[in-house]
Amino acid sequence: MILEQNERMLDILEHAINKVSLSSKDFLDIRYAYAMGESFTVRNGRFDSVSNQTTGGIAIRALIDSAWGFTTIVKTDKESILKAAEKAVRMARTGSKYTKQERSISDSWVFEGKGATTIEIDPRTVDKEVKFEKVVKTEKAAREYSDSIAESSSTYQESHGNEIIINSKGTKVENETHVIRLMKNVIGREGTKMQSVFDSTGGAGGWELIEKWDPEEEGLKAAVMAEKLLIAKEPPSGKMNVVMDPSLTGVFIHEAFGHACEADAIIAKTSVLEGKIGEKVGIEEINVYDDPTVKGLRGSFAYDSEGTKARKRVLVEGGILKEYFHTLETATALGMEPNGSGRAMNFNVTPQARMGNTYVEGGEMTIDEIAEIAKDGVYLKDSYGGYVMPAKGQFYFSCQMGYFIENGEITDMMGNVGMSGMTLEVLQNTFAIGKPWEPAFQGTCGKGGQWVPVTGGGPNLAVSNLVVGGTE
Amino acid sequence: MSSEENLHDLAEYVIKFGTSLGADQVEAYTIFGSVKSIQIELGSIRRFTDTSNSGLGIRVIKDNSIGMASTTIFTEESLEKTIKDAYSLAKVSPPDPNFKSLPYDPTTAPTISGRFDEAVAAISVEEFTNLILDSIQKATVRDDAIISGNFNAGIGERYILNSEGVDRFASQTSVSGYLGVKIQDGEDIGNAYYYDAATQMKNFDHIKIGTEAGLRAKKMLGSQKIETTSLPILLDPDSAYGTISPILSSGINAFSVFNRTAFFVDKIGDAIASSKLTMIDDPFIPEGTDSAGFDDEGVVPKKLTLVENGILRTYITDSYTAPLVGLENTGHASRSSFASRPQPAPYTMKIKAGSVSKDDLLADMKEGIYLMSSSIHSRGDNPQVSAQINQGFYVKDGEIQYPVKNAVIGCTIFEIFEKIENMSKETENRSGHEAPWILLSPLRVSGGK
Known part of the structure; x- marks a missing residue:
C-alpha cells in the first residue's frame, strides 16, 4: 500500500x-x-x-x-x-x-x-x-x-x-x-x-x-x-575533577562538542570550531564519532531529509578535529563532502545540520582506576539535559545524581547538579577514558525550534576543571 | 483553509460526527497560522519562508475515559479517521475518576483591543526586509561584527468548540525578531542577542533589536572567570521576569498541586517569598502578546493576584484541575500545541515595582553579579537550581567590572524567593512582560578561576 x-x-x-x-x-x-x-x-x-x-x-x-x-x-x-x-x-x-x-x-x-x-x-x-x-x-x-x-x-x-x-x-x-x-x-x-x-x-x-x-x-x-x-548530600560548588558515566558522557559530548561541529554554525561563523579542521582540539587518546547507521539507536536513519545517504562521521580522531555535520549547502560552501546530517522535524520546517548518535570511543580504564587518578572530585551520573552557546564556546549540562570522589575512592551519594565548561578546553582537559562505551543517553535534541531524536554515549570519562554548580 | 467559515464548519462536523459515534462529550480545537519568516546569516538575508500551520486536536470522552487524536490533514477521509481514532482510544482507555466534564462557559468573552493589526497581517516581503535591514545596520557595531537572526510576522486563528456549547473564535497577529551579534578580538569573544515581540507593528522596536544586540556584544568582550564564592545578584527586568515567573508558574499550577509536586503545594495563605514580592496575572492587557479573552478550553479567564507581599493567594486552574484542588476554574487552560491536552498556565504576569532607583541598587552593591537577559533557570519538577550565567557581569564597589564566563549559580527556588531583598521603582516592559530590577541576597556562585 x-x-x-x-x-x-x-x-x-x-x-x-x-x-x-x-x-x-x-x-x-x-x-x-x-x-x-x-x-x-x-x-x-x-x-x-x-x-x-x-x-x-x-x-x-x-x-x-x-x-x-x-x-x-x-x-x-x-x-x-x-x-x-x-x-x-x-x-x-x-x-x-x-x-x-x-x-x-x-x-x-x-x-x-x-x-x-x-x-x-x-x-x-x-x-x-x-x-x-x-x-x-x-x-x-x-x-x-x-x-x-x-x-x-x-x-x-x-x-x-x-x-x-x-x-x-x-x-x-x-x-x-x-x-x-x-x-x-x-x-x-x-x-x-x-x-x-x-x-x-x-x-x-x-x-x-x-x-x-x-x-x-x-x-x-x-x-x-x-x-x-x-537523603543524599548536597552537591559541591567550584572547579573540580568530574568523572562522568556513559549517559553523562553522551550529553556532555553532544553539548560540549557536537553542536559546535554543526556546519550551519560554521558557515555562519557562530561556532568556536570554525576553521579548526586539522587542528588539535583534545588529547591524543580522544576519538569522537557520530554514526546514524548503527542499527536500533534513537538517532539512526538511512537517509537524511535532503535525501543524502547517512554515514559515520569522524569528528575527532587522535585529538584532531576532522569533520563537521553537513547539509548539502554547508558541504558546498566549505568544499567538503555531505554526510547525511540534514534533518528536519516535519514537513513544515527546513533541514538543519544535526547530530544522530554521537559518542566518545571507549578506552581501557575501569571506574576504580579512574577514581584513583582523579583522587578528589565527583563521579556524576545520568543526564538531566543541557544546552550550548556555540558562538561563545560555553556549554552547560546537568546530571540526576552522583557521588563524591575522596582520596581516590567513590564515597557518598549526592543529588542533581549542573556544570559549565568551555568547548575549546574540555577535550584538552580529559585525563582518563574508561571502558567500554555505551549509547546510554537517549534524548531529543532541540535546535531552532526543531526537535529530533538522538543518542549520545561513551565510556566513563574524566575531565578536569569543570565548574560544578552545587550549593556547598 | 484560512476562512473562518471553513474552520468553524470543520469543528462543528467533528462534534456532530463524534457524538454520532456514541461519544458522551466531544471537543474540537482547531488552529490556523500563516507566517512569513526571514532568516539572517552573516549580516545578510539567507532565506525567505512562507508557511501555513493548520491543526486539529480532538478530545472525546466515553464513560469517563478520554481519547485524543490530532491531524494536520483536513481531507474528509483524514478527519473521519482522526475522529474515529479519538473515539476508539476513549473506548479502550481506563476511565479517569477525576474527570468531571468538558467546560461550558456562557460568559461573553471580553474583546481585548489591539490583538490584530492589519499592518502585520498585510506586510509585504519588501517592507519586512527593509525593516530588517535597518535593524542589521544598527547591529553592525564593527565592520567585522557577525550578525545572525530571524524575524517573523504572521496571523493566527483559534477555534474551540465542544458538545457542551462552547463555541469560541479568536484571531491575532504577531511580529517578532531577534539578532545575535558576535565580535572577536583574538581569543576574546563578545556575543549577545536581543529580541522583541508584539501584536502591533507600531510596538515592534526593530531598531532597538539591532542597537541593543550590537551594544551588548561589545559589553561582553573581555569576559573573565571568577572565584567560587557567595555573592548578591542583581537581575535586570528581563532576567527578573525569566527567573521569577517560571518558578511561580510551576509552583502554583493546580495539576502539579494535585499531584503534590508543585513547589507551593498547601501554601495558599502562607508566605512563599520575601514580603517585597507582589505578582498578578493579567489575561486582558491590551495589545498583549499573551493576552486572551478565553482559555484553551473556551473559558473566560480571571485576572488574579497570585502573590501579595510574599503571601500566596491562589493557584491557577482549568476545568479538570479546579475540582481536584477545591477552587473555581480560573480559566487558565493552556495547550502547548493543538495535539496536546490542556494544563493550567499563566497569561502575562506582572511583578510589582519597589521604591528605590535601579541605579542605587547597583551603586550600593559592594561586590556581586549583575545579570543581563540571563535568568536563573529552574526546572518545574525540582527546586534545586544549578544555572549557568549566560550574560552576567562582575560588580565591585557599585561599578560593573567585566563580564563573567564559565560560572554557575547554585541554590534552590525557595532561596530565590526568600532572598528577594529589594526591587527598583522603575520597571521595563519587554514584549509585554513587565518587571523591575530585583536584588537577591547572596547566592552560591561557582566560578572557573
Whole structure:
C-alpha cells in the first residue's frame, strides 16, 4: 500500500520539479513528509492522555542566486504542489536581491534509493492492552514503593515517518523511519526537598526494543533511587575533577562538542570550531564519532531529509578535529563532502545540520582506576539535559545524581547538579577514558525550534576543571 | 483553509460526527497560522519562508475515559479517521475518576483591543526586509561584527468548540525578531542577542533589536572567570521576569498541586517569598502578546493576584484541575500545541515595582553579579537550581567590572524567593512582560578561576 502511494507521490513531485523553470545553477527540492504517532502517559495511577497524532504535507525549497525560498502546503495534488514550487522560486528570487553571501548546491551529489528502519515487531500490530500493561506496571511499581514518591509516571511513544525527497539535481529518495520509546519518571518529595529520576529505553526500531523492559523492576529501581536521593548530600560548588558515566558522557559530548561541529554554525561563523579542521582540539587518546547507521539507536536513519545517504562521521580522531555535520549547502560552501546530517522535524520546517548518535570511543580504564587518578572530585551520573552557546564556546549540562570522589575512592551519594565548561578546553582537559562505551543517553535534541531524536554515549570519562554548580 | 467559515464548519462536523459515534462529550480545537519568516546569516538575508500551520486536536470522552487524536490533514477521509481514532482510544482507555466534564462557559468573552493589526497581517516581503535591514545596520557595531537572526510576522486563528456549547473564535497577529551579534578580538569573544515581540507593528522596536544586540556584544568582550564564592545578584527586568515567573508558574499550577509536586503545594495563605514580592496575572492587557479573552478550553479567564507581599493567594486552574484542588476554574487552560491536552498556565504576569532607583541598587552593591537577559533557570519538577550565567557581569564597589564566563549559580527556588531583598521603582516592559530590577541576597556562585 505504502509502495503504491509512494510511487504515485513520486510522480506528482517529479511533475512539479520538471515543470518549474530553473537554470543549471538553481536548486529546487520537494519533500513529502507524513508521520503518525501514538502516545500515552499514566501518572499516579490515572491515564493522563491517550492520543494519536498525524502530520503530513509538502515542503518546497528553492535556492536561486544564493538566496533560499521555502514554503509548505498540506494539499498533495499536482496543481497545488506546482503552484507552491513556483512560489518558493519567486521568494528566492526576491531574496537574491538582498543577499550578500554566495551560496549554491553542488551538482556532484545525487542520491537514489530507498531506506527503512528495520523493525522485527511492528508496534502497530501490538495490542493496546499489551502496551498499556508496560506503562501501568512501571508506574505502579514506583508509586507503591514508598509514601515519599510524590509522583510516578510512565509514558509510551511510537512514531512512524515516511519521507519522499526529490531535487532538481536528480536525487530521488524514499525513507521510512520508526522510533519507539518507553519512559519512566519518578519524583520523590520530603517537605520542600524533591528529587527526580528519569530513564527510558527504545530506539529506531519496533516493539522488540522495549519488549525486554521489565516494568516492575524498572519502576522499583527508579523509586528506590528517588528515595535515596532525598537523603543524599548536597552537591559541591567550584572547579573540580568530574568523572562522568556513559549517559553523562553522551550529553556532555553532544553539548560540549557536537553542536559546535554543526556546519550551519560554521558557515555562519557562530561556532568556536570554525576553521579548526586539522587542528588539535583534545588529547591524543580522544576519538569522537557520530554514526546514524548503527542499527536500533534513537538517532539512526538511512537517509537524511535532503535525501543524502547517512554515514559515520569522524569528528575527532587522535585529538584532531576532522569533520563537521553537513547539509548539502554547508558541504558546498566549505568544499567538503555531505554526510547525511540534514534533518528536519516535519514537513513544515527546513533541514538543519544535526547530530544522530554521537559518542566518545571507549578506552581501557575501569571506574576504580579512574577514581584513583582523579583522587578528589565527583563521579556524576545520568543526564538531566543541557544546552550550548556555540558562538561563545560555553556549554552547560546537568546530571540526576552522583557521588563524591575522596582520596581516590567513590564515597557518598549526592543529588542533581549542573556544570559549565568551555568547548575549546574540555577535550584538552580529559585525563582518563574508561571502558567500554555505551549509547546510554537517549534524548531529543532541540535546535531552532526543531526537535529530533538522538543518542549520545561513551565510556566513563574524566575531565578536569569543570565548574560544578552545587550549593556547598 | 484560512476562512473562518471553513474552520468553524470543520469543528462543528467533528462534534456532530463524534457524538454520532456514541461519544458522551466531544471537543474540537482547531488552529490556523500563516507566517512569513526571514532568516539572517552573516549580516545578510539567507532565506525567505512562507508557511501555513493548520491543526486539529480532538478530545472525546466515553464513560469517563478520554481519547485524543490530532491531524494536520483536513481531507474528509483524514478527519473521519482522526475522529474515529479519538473515539476508539476513549473506548479502550481506563476511565479517569477525576474527570468531571468538558467546560461550558456562557460568559461573553471580553474583546481585548489591539490583538490584530492589519499592518502585520498585510506586510509585504519588501517592507519586512527593509525593516530588517535597518535593524542589521544598527547591529553592525564593527565592520567585522557577525550578525545572525530571524524575524517573523504572521496571523493566527483559534477555534474551540465542544458538545457542551462552547463555541469560541479568536484571531491575532504577531511580529517578532531577534539578532545575535558576535565580535572577536583574538581569543576574546563578545556575543549577545536581543529580541522583541508584539501584536502591533507600531510596538515592534526593530531598531532597538539591532542597537541593543550590537551594544551588548561589545559589553561582553573581555569576559573573565571568577572565584567560587557567595555573592548578591542583581537581575535586570528581563532576567527578573525569566527567573521569577517560571518558578511561580510551576509552583502554583493546580495539576502539579494535585499531584503534590508543585513547589507551593498547601501554601495558599502562607508566605512563599520575601514580603517585597507582589505578582498578578493579567489575561486582558491590551495589545498583549499573551493576552486572551478565553482559555484553551473556551473559558473566560480571571485576572488574579497570585502573590501579595510574599503571601500566596491562589493557584491557577482549568476545568479538570479546579475540582481536584477545591477552587473555581480560573480559566487558565493552556495547550502547548493543538495535539496536546490542556494544563493550567499563566497569561502575562506582572511583578510589582519597589521604591528605590535601579541605579542605587547597583551603586550600593559592594561586590556581586549583575545579570543581563540571563535568568536563573529552574526546572518545574525540582527546586534545586544549578544555572549557568549566560550574560552576567562582575560588580565591585557599585561599578560593573567585566563580564563573567564559565560560572554557575547554585541554590534552590525557595532561596530565590526568600532572598528577594529589594526591587527598583522603575520597571521595563519587554514584549509585554513587565518587571523591575530585583536584588537577591547572596547566592552560591561557582566560578572557573
